[in-house]
Amino acid sequence: MRNWMDPEPGPLRIGSEQHLRMFCNMLLQTHNPYRPAVIEWPALTPEALQRVTSLPIWDIAVQTEGRASIRVKTFARTVAHPLLRSALEMDGGEEARHKEVLSKLVEAYGIPLAPEPDYPPPADPEWGWLVTGYSECIDSFFAFGLFAAARRSGFFPAELVETFEPVIQEEGRHILFFVNWAAWYRRNLPWWRRPLFALKVARVWAFLVWERIGIARGIDADGVARDASFTMSGSAALGEAMSAAAMIDLCLAENEKRMAGYDTRLLRPDTVPRLARFARRFLR
Numbered sequence: 001m002r003n004w005m006d007p008e009p010g011p012l013r014i015g016s017e018q019h020l021r022m023f024c025n026m027l028l029q030t031h032n033p034y035r036p037a038v039i040e041w042p043a044l045t046p047e048a049l050q051r052v053t054s055l056p057i058w059d060i061a062v063q064t065e066g067r068a069s070i071r072v073k074t075f076a077r078t079v080a081h082p083l084l085r086s087a088l089e090m091d092g093g094e095e096a097r098h099k100e101v102l103s104k105l106v107e108a109y110g111i112p113l114a115p116e117p118d119y120p121p122p123a124d125p126e127w128g129w130l131v132t133g134y135s136e137c138i139d140s141f142f143a144f145g146l147f148a149a150a151r152r153s154g155f156f157p158a159e160l161v162e163t164f165e166p167v168i169q170e171e172g173r174h175i176l177f178f179v180n181w182a183a184w185y186r187r188n189l190p191w192w193r194r195p196l197f198a199l200k201v202a203r204v205w206a207f208l209v210w211e212r213i214g215i216a217r218g219i220d221a222d223g224v225a226r227d228a229s230f231t232m233s234g235s236a237a238l239g240e241a242m243s244a245a246a247m248i249d250l251c252l253a254e255n256e257k258r259m260a261g262y263d264t265r266l267l268r269p270d271t272v273p274r275l276a277r278f279a280r281r282f283l284r
């Protein structure tokens with residue numbers, strides 16, 4: 001699941017058919033077939049249970065996975081290329097499985113959840129896919145660091161951290177797949193459609209920034225929890241012990257580690273790490 005090399009040697013041209021095959025096979029061949037139903041949730045001490053249940057992230061986490069799953073699956077249905085389509089279907093299926101893992105955790109520890117909203121398919125499937133892809137690029141980067149911080153500090157019991165490990169690595173595979181898809185897709189657009197696509201990607205980033213500013217202010221207009229709160233409240237819960245600079249360093253190091261095992265010819269998610277390195281220069 002963590003290590004994957006394409007057996008075909010030689011340099012890779014981004015945007016080629018070989019590139020498409022490579023990032024699809026990376027996702028398909030590193031799938032971990034665990035089943036949420038058989039996960040054994042470790043017994044927690046009363047203090048650990050209290051820490052886990054009082055984190056304000058469970059509603060948001062469950063709903064984020066629910067939305068990601070419908071968005072990815074909806075986009076998959078628009079794709080004619082059989083290999084790409086099956087990789088997208090697997091990606092969407094893994095999101096549905098994340099939701100199941102979280103639901104089982106919530107059930108196992110008696111965490112009360114708000115009633116779940118509907119997850120309607122997006123009107124523009126490509127928009128939904130881009131929003132999910134880029135938001136995962138942001139959230140996974142911070143989740144990698146937060147997860148390592150939780151492991152180090154013992155904020156969560158070690159067994160619980162290990163139970164969750166595959167979910168975190170799966171998000172790493174997803175963003176690796178997504179950035180390679182985005183580069184491949186862009187290269188294969190006719191020249192006159194590229195500016196429109198660039199504009200759409202810019203709108204997605206603007207939307208994600210706006211969404212995260214909203215969360216930072218605690219705006220919750222229609223009572224539905226927002227995607228990125230996982231990162232925000234996660235760092236609030238764990239962050240007190242760490243400076244922002246140390247947190248960014250940890251995120252960068254963990255990001256490297258999570259990506260290190262995959263074929264180096266594939267592109268790496270680099271926008272968020274680059275922004276983080278830039279922000280890091282102003283922190284001590």
Ligand SMILES: [Fe+2]
Nearest residue numbers: 065068095098
């Ligand atoms: Fe997920």
Ligand SMILES: [Fe+2]
Nearest residue numbers: 095136171174
């Ligand atoms: Fe994902």
